[in-house]
Amino acid sequence: MSEDIKLLLEEISGKLDEIITLLMLSNLRELRKVKAEIMKDKIAKAIISNADGTVSYSDLAKQIAEDLGVAEITVKKKISDLKSMGILIGQRKGREVFYEVSTLFE
Secondary structure (H helix, E strand, O other), rough: OOHHHHHHHHHHHHHOOOOOOOOHHHHHHHHHEEEEHHHOHHHHHHHHHHHHEEEEHHHHHHHHHHHHHOHHHHHHHHHHHHOOOEEEEEEEEOOOEEEEEEEHHO
């Protein structure tokens, strides 16, 4: 990749970060309400607490299911819900997907 392209991508990334910050600030009250509501759910809370980008989807679901004594499919459904809400972001590495919490939810 050329140096010009790298600089352009860095500039775009910086602008996107600024947009995200502005969105967060303008919707801070609503984001706090949503976060408080989601964190009342023990499964969602455990997923968010453990989704740091280092544990694969399968291992994350298995670990939380065992820890909370719930079905693994229940945890997988909650991961899917959190992903569709934009709270979790997935990164594919080979055949595995690793989730981390979106900066909008921090």
